Amino acid sequence: MVMVFWLKIMICCVILVDMNEALVKFKIKEYFWKLIAKNKDDETKAVAEGDFEGYFVRSQRDEKIKDLIQTCLFISKNKMSQKVHNLIVAEENSEMNIITGCLMGDEVKEARHLGITEIYVKKGAKLTYTMVHSWGNGVVVRPKTAVVVEEGGSFVSNYICVKPVGDIKMYPKCHLKGDNSQADFNSFVYAREGSKFDIGSKIVFDGENSSGQIISKIVCDKSEVTNRGCMVGNAKNIKAHLDCGGLILSKKGIIRAIPELEANLADLNMTHEASIGKVSEEAVEYLMSRGMSEKQAVSMIVKGFLAVSKFALPESVEKELEKFNF
């Protein structure tokens, strides 16, 4: 069976329960299927029309939740199709830090993950949402995420994938609806041999003085990565920056960086930069001349390229990445 794990908690400041249970217990229909159309595509329809699992997380107004809220999506059996619908609501002036791990059992060779996640960041709220993917070569992954951020709200998305995946398409969209709102999408991908990624993020700036950035760090090893980034400026004094960085380790690796900026008025500031290159031989030699093997030198350079430490990742994630052998 397909399994979705989380701790069921309903304490004073946060609710974390099964999505189906939440639909019965809480008045949340105003949020459900409001950011993503049910008939958007076949994959979305499959989630809308069939049974699904998922989690509902809601912070209470004005509550600053210091503890990390953890959820986990787990595919336990081979050839299963996991259908998930998640809903996250950060109420006004609250703060939450959520981490979601997606993984599968050792016996799973083929599987499909279809996910819908709708996220609401209310006035003045701050939500950090970290997703760590740990799939396998035979898994097709199709998560659809939509976010809306109200006035003064802040949304930070961290996406991390350093394990193989069969084929993933993911293009979360964030609507900065309120003035002075903010969104950051940070992606760290080490595309292992045979993996195929078509990923990216989109931010639509409708609130004045809102700001956002999309930063992608892609390391590609005998794999194919399409890295998209789109920012649409519709409001005055917005500040938008898009940065796609790619490092190719193998002659059989492909990275396509597709940055897109759309400015619909003059009084705004939108920038982008994209760079793709190989590991600097000079840097490898420098480190080897200090006594490192070539493998150790390349690993250190890759970690340096990803440079996760400058992003606000949960400490546990940062420590795991530090230990990871690239």
Next chain:
Amino acid sequence: MLKIKDLFVSMDGHDILKGVNLSLGRGELIVILGPNGCGKTTLLKAIMGIGGLKINKGEIIFKGKKINGLSIDKRATMGIGMMYQKSPKLSGIKLKKIVDFLGKKANTNKYNIDKFLNRNVNDNLSGGEVKRSELFQLRLQNPDLLLLDEPDSGVDIENVAVVGKEIDKMVKEGKGAIVITHTGQILNYLKTKIAYVMINGRIVCCDEAKKMLATINANGYKVCIHCKKHDESC
């Protein structure tokens, strides 16, 4: 400790070193002078094994073992260390990571290096700061042979003193060193005797270092080109 015999080296099909002979023992320091492009840096790179060079003929023997073709890290492990003329900037790699790798303790105060440990290697540092960082890493690495490519270039007088005194100390400890310099400032702190002049990929002359530098400063390298001394006599 180091013997170089009739070394011919090329890069991308261009001959750079054309028959270099050199030897160096423990506790010895030699200086190599020469015009830009004569092959000085290539010689150090060939000894370290970096820069995509091709050895067409000759031998590099270190501690009695021929090291032609040996990987860079193996040469480093055997006891060869290099201070680069142009150290690459290592984006996202903190100096502390290299220090941790080298796994030894050194007095950071001496090099005034503490503030750089959590900064990217060679990034946004002044010339003197880069050289101090390089020297600090070499101290931790503790090689027997120091390859020092222009340790005084782009460095203010105070930092030249720090670097020069430390090199001199390491040589007194028994390390061998090859120093490339253009300005000769570093010589004020080194108790070296011999400088070699390299022209067009060959060592053509040698003499007492300060005397040689004074001659070159007065007359340029043309005097070396026409010098009667050959590398065999050096």
